[in-house]
Amino acid sequence: MLLQVATVLQITAGQAVTQVANPSREPVTVTLALWRSLADTTAPAALVSPAAFLLESSATQTVRIRAREACGPAWRWVATLTPLAAGPARGATLTLVSRLVAKVSCR
């Protein structure tokens, strides 16, 4: 699960490139965001591209980030991964949504 996103997002001169992978057997929808800190989940002014996408099994997506304000060391890189149901559900379905919060390193 931890191999799906980088543990540290390196922002250099306001720009970053990172990868999001889906090593599982099911496709997942991925939403990405930056938080100002663990206590302040508002998003800093930054363009995250793409911020939401569908990732098939074994696929990898490159994500580019351009910060429009000074990078802060308390920023967090948040990836939310929601598996898609393989088929129509019968009865109760338990969906495990993963939210991975990574540190941001500013240079």
Place this chain on the structure above:
Amino acid sequence: MMLLQVLVLVNLVGVGERTVEARYAADSSLELSAGDVRDLLGVAASTPYISVPDLARAYPAATFTWLPRRLALIVDDPRAVLPASQAAQAALQRSAQGVPGFAYRRVSGMYGAVAADDSGRSIASLGYAFRGLVTVEGDYLPALHRGQWQAALAPVPQVSLAVAGDRAVASAALRVAAGPAFAFATWQAGVVALDVLVASHGVSLFASTRGALLMTINRAPLAVQVGRSGKSTTARFSFGPSPVSPFFLPYIPPR
């Protein structure tokens, strides 16, 4: 309607790459801003945004490959039909013009040679080259009991200096290729010669103190040259995949 913004790495193969802000059009095609298209590809657009399919239609000889999983647009232009590719080729041609041969090799070491002919003349050479930056060489001609030397320096690809002599400096050459300009100055036996070339937007103007003047217009795959040397004026129209060198006047063999 709010169009989805996307950060794209645009790579013009062999020329350069840059990350730019693009957007998805309503039909899901990728659109680049006119400013970025002008800066990266040298293409002027009349609209604020130009789509990648429109670029591919305008330049069918170039390949535009959009890789959404990598957020990368790979532009392969092997025939140099894009103005940026032509400018890069021309810049490479200028920076390579007159470069000492040793500058292409990044190895260091001694080198030497002995040559003789059937009239009894011979020459022995010994030199040292350092990483394509410096070379020094000494030559000896036993029949004439005469030695000569030469040294060349190419600290950066844009500048090179070569000096040769025997007991005194006999000749020197300085080459500078910076941006759209190229200059090559030589001094030999007290005579100075200067070649200058200036290029802009596919038009090059070459002038030499040796009495040569040449204008070259490269618009791949076509090229037009008009030159004057001595008392004769020559014009040349050509086509082909390679750009015409703006350093050489059109030559027509004498009758």
